[in-house]
Amino acid sequence: MVVVRLTRLGRKKRAFFRIVCMDSRKKRDGSALDILGYYDPLKSEDKVKLDTERYNTWIQKGAKPTMAVENLVKTLKG
Secondary structure (H helix, E strand, O other): OEEEEEEEEEEOOEEEEEEEEEEOOOOOOOOOOEEEEEEOOOOOOOOEEEOHHHHHHHHHOOOEEOHHHHHHHHHHHO
């Protein structure tokens, strides 16, 4: 099953996340099928950048977003 989830980058105590599509059986930081955007919790503005067109394409193909990704997408829309 393909999932849309966060993968962690950055150094210790300076987390930075990519929003990616990947196989659910892979490790959190494993190889991704597609990189859709990023989430930077340390920024005060523009925390989330997401290519909504590619995101919607993956959702239509059957990919399931995690709760964290769903919440980030809701913040972008609202």
